[in-house]
Amino acid sequence: MTPVELSRTVLRAVRRAVDDGELSVAVPARVVVERPRPGGCGDYSTNVALQLAGPAGRPPRHVAELLSRRLADSPGIAGVQVTGPGFLNLTLADDDPGALAREILARGGGYGGSDVLAGQRFEIRIPYEVRAEVVADSLRRVLATQGALAHVVQGETAEPSAAHVVRLRPVPAPRDPAVLGRDASRWALLLPAAHDRPRIDDEHLAQRESNPLFRVRYAHARTRALTRSAAALGFTAEPGDVRGTASAPATAGAPGEAVALHTALSAHPRTLTLAASHHAPDRLARQLVVVADALLGFQHTVLPQGEEKPSAAHRARLALAEAAGSVLAGGLSLLGIDAPEHL
Incomplete structure (x- = not known):
């Protein structure tokens, strides 16, 4: 369940x-x-x-x-x-250990969506400022996942509205974020909470572990690489028990690392709901980092090693990895950021 x-x-x-x-x-x-x-x-x-x-x-x-x-x-x-x-x-009850991966793979980018705000309309009012525009654009997408309709209005307006009015005034960027390019600039503006000043520096472009955006995008690319490697080995994903059996023992660390990834993926629906209700897409950005780190700790358990043959546990681990890839891709899309298959 x-x-x-x-x-x-x-x-x-x-x-x-x-x-x-x-x-x-x-x-x-x-x-x-x-x-x-x-x-x-x-x-x-x-x-x-x-x-x-x-x-x-x-x-x-x-x-x-x-x-x-x-x-x-x-x-x-x-x-x-x-x-x-x-x-x-x-x-x-431990009746279906593959239920979470199965649900995510079935719903794809729709995983985490709900109707908690169904029928509600939001008017997001922002100043003419680049960070406000980026945050408002992502918030509009997040609100839609919870069933709400939202549109963005720039500048002050005294006109009454039948919608819920959300006034966004995030701390502006210290300099033009366009120097980072589209994806890195959006990440730099969205990751900090609205009351925090964003950093606009080359660290957001660095291809190393210290860069959260790199880890998120790299984790997504790794899930796609695992699918390709599994296909070359002759097996595909099948949600199930990621633990091994007597005839096919678990890879060292697999159960604990699977629990960490399972927990991170389970938190995604609540994260989207909170991001919508608190008008804070930064919550989603930070949760994607948690999912990425859990996936990167889990990835080495997915493929058979040495003379090991693909087992049901490997197929189940691949399904969990692919589910993580789906969550990462969907989350990045809500932030307006591309999720490349190769990085």
């Missing part, structure tokens, strides 16, 4: 509790699930009970216990535990 599917499962539990008269609240549009913090338990946790307790007029733990009973028998959930003031900690 993917984080998106788990969020929908929790939301269905809330809706059933409301329909059955056990809770008297407005059903939220979405439920956030995330990895437990240090000291937590389970695979994912949610604070939905704490959010609903006030409107329901119930203690948070009472709401959590009510929802835990409904979630305990849900497909894909192996266990539910209530901790603290009312957190729901969810342990997933």
